[in-house]
Amino acid sequence: MIDVERARRETPGCAHVAHLNNAGAALPPAAVTDAVVGHLRLEERIGGYEAAAAAAAEVENAYPAIARLLGCAPHEVAVVENATRGWDMAFYAFDFHPGDRILTVRTEYASNVIALLQVARRTGAVIEVIETDEHGLPSLDHLAGELERGAALVAVTHVPTHSGLVNPAAEIGALTRAAGVPYLLDACQSVGQLPVDVGEIGCDMLAATGRKFLRGPRGTGFLYVSERLVERLEPPFLDLHAATWTAPDAYEIRPDARRFETWETNYAGKIGLGVAVDYALGWGLDAIEARVTALAEGLRERLRAVPGVTVRDEGKRRCGIVTFTVDGVPATEVRRRLGAAGINTSVSPMEYARFDLAARRLPDLVRASVHYYNTEDELDRLCAALR
Numbered sequence: 001m002i003d004v005e006r007a008r009r010e011t012p013g014c015a016h017v018a019h020l021n022n023a024g025a026a027l028p029p030a031a032v033t034d035a036v037v038g039h040l041r042l043e044e045r046i047g048g049y050e051a052a053a054a055a056a057a058e059v060e061n062a063y064p065a066i067a068r069l070l071g072c073a074p075h076e077v078a079v080v081e082n083a084t085r086g087w088d089m090a091f092y093a094f095d096f097h098p099g100d101r102i103l104t105v106r107t108e109y110a111s112n113v114i115a116l117l118q119v120a121r122r123t124g125a126v127i128e129v130i131e132t133d134e135h136g137l138p139s140l141d142h143l144a145g146e147l148e149r150g151a152a153l154v155a156v157t158h159v160p161t162h163s164g165l166v167n168p169a170a171e172i173g174a175l176t177r178a179a180g181v182p183y184l185l186d187a188c189q190s191v192g193q194l195p196v197d198v199g200e201i202g203c204d205m206l207a208a209t210g211r212k213f214l215r216g217p218r219g220t221g222f223l224y225v226s227e228r229l230v231e232r233l234e235p236p237f238l239d240l241h242a243a244t245w246t247a248p249d250a251y252e253i254r255p256d257a258r259r260f261e262t263w264e265t266n267y268a269g270k271i272g273l274g275v276a277v278d279y280a281l282g283w284g285l286d287a288i289e290a291r292v293t294a295l296a297e298g299l300r301e302r303l304r305a306v307p308g309v310t311v312r313d314e315g316k317r318r319c320g321i322v323t324f325t326v327d328g329v330p331a332t333e334v335r336r337r338l339g340a341a342g343i344n345t346s347v348s349p350m351e352y353a354r355f356d357l358a359a360r361r362l363p364d365l366v367r368a369s370v371h372y373y374n375t376e377d378e379l380d381r382l383c384a385a386l387r
């Protein structure tokens, strides 16, 4: 059980706003902000390199913390600037050839699809979108058939940016493992709001961000790459942290996931990310998911009772993202008016999830995304404002 009172006490932002934009960036707990600001103050006092050395243990903590979160080893973790950079570093490391098939899902995120399109254009690889069932989920039968025909990569978004559904990541993983096809999971919206264990899911690579449901600092993210695969993936960019210049005409790439990092990094952010992960683990991801899912279901129920509002979430297992439309009022206008009433929401436009929103013939959606520190009262306020 989550102690909501305590969660709110430890989240200064709760006193100022009804924050239902956790899928954009959640409110950080004070412990995260204090750690980030504390390190910046240390840099101010003694110098950036010296502060990094003095706080080496706190900086390093990000790796075992993320490893505990994901159920992997610390050497399988790279800390990067955001989910997209992590995802790209893994994706662009593949050497695709003409006709190579990359399988993805209808709910895939725009940045990932743009990268797929660019690489397809450059290499002649082919993008195949797995058929979608009546719940908006990828058909596992269709995926199994496609895997039998051979594929170079399966790229799936666990929780989409624009929908409350949770894709069947582990069922997909069982199929990719059996077929021996590498599996890249975008867990940007799932990490921090539900348990994500790379062993249970069976993915080979996973990218996520700090600022969303993990409640970490902006400009932080991470990439998991399984030790099964890492030495076969050559990062698209290298520097003297990712590799060592061993002779005038030679270099050696480091053997662990940090080959996907760069030497310069945001040390305060990295410390804050580790604190955020430990903080989430302190609550427990099962407890967080239970609270988030219950709040989100309660919100969907309330929204269905508001005249003119239509809930747009699909899926069987659902999460803390709630999407809806309001008859006759564009999503951006709904968000603006809610914002004026002290309620933060966001908009999921067509171009963030074109495969899915176009297939469903939907306009831009309003997205209200809850976290465990939100209250029933805040959900009532949202619905009152909508009425």
Ligand SMILES: Cc1ncc(COP(=O)(O)O)c(C=O)c1O
Pocket (backbone or CB within 6 Å): 023, 081, 082, 083, 084, 085, 109, 111, 157, 159, 160, 161, 186, 188, 189, 208, 209, 210, 221
């Ligand atoms: C599903 C999904 N993947 C990836 C991203 C990109 O994350 P980042 O902005 O940290 O690169 C987002 C951001 O909204 C997202 O919703």
